[in-house]
Amino acid sequence: MNDKLSLICKTLSEKSALDIKIVHISGISDIADNFVICSGRSAPQVKALCEHLEGTLEKQDIFALRKEGASEGRWVAVDYGDIIVHIFHKDTRDVYAIDTLWDNGANVTVYQD
Numbered sequence: 001m002n003d004k005l006s007l008i009c010k011t012l013s014e015k016s017a018l019d020i021k022i023v024h025i026s027g028i029s030d031i032a033d034n035f036v037i038c039s040g041r042s043a044p045q046v047k048a049l050c051e052h053l054e055g056t057l058e059k060q061d062i063f064a065l066r067k068e069g070a071s072e073g074r075w076v077a078v079d080y081g082d083i084i085v086h087i088f089h090k091d092t093r094d095v096y097a098i099d100t101l102w103d104n105g106a107n108v109t110v111y112q113d
Contacts, residue, residue: 007060034083
C-alpha cells in the first residue's frame with residue numbers, strides 16, 4: 001500500500017469510518033488506480049469524515065482535484081487523481097454496493113489499523 005493510500009485509510013479510521021475497503025481498479029478501469037470506500041452512521045458523520053480527510057491531506061500538500069456530494073452527506077466522492085474516496089451513509093452504500101460492483105475476487109482489501 002502506498003503512503004497516500006495508507007494516509008487516507010488511517011485518516012478515515014481516526015474518525016470512526018465503518019467498513020473501510022480498498023478496491024484496486026488499476027487495469028480494470030482508467031478512472032483511478034484505487035477506490036477507498038467507507039461508511040458513516042449519519043449524514044453529519046459523512047460530512048465530518050470528508051472534512052477531516054481533506055484537512056489532514058491538505059496539511060501534507062495533497063489536494064482534492066474534485067469533490068461531489070458533500071452538501072447532502074449521503075455519498076461523497078473525493079477525487080485525488082489516482083485514488084477516489086467514496087464516503088457513504090451506510091444506507092446509501094447498501095443500495096449502490098459499488099465495492100461489489102468492482103470486485104473481481106482478488107482486488108478488494110479490507111483496511112484494518
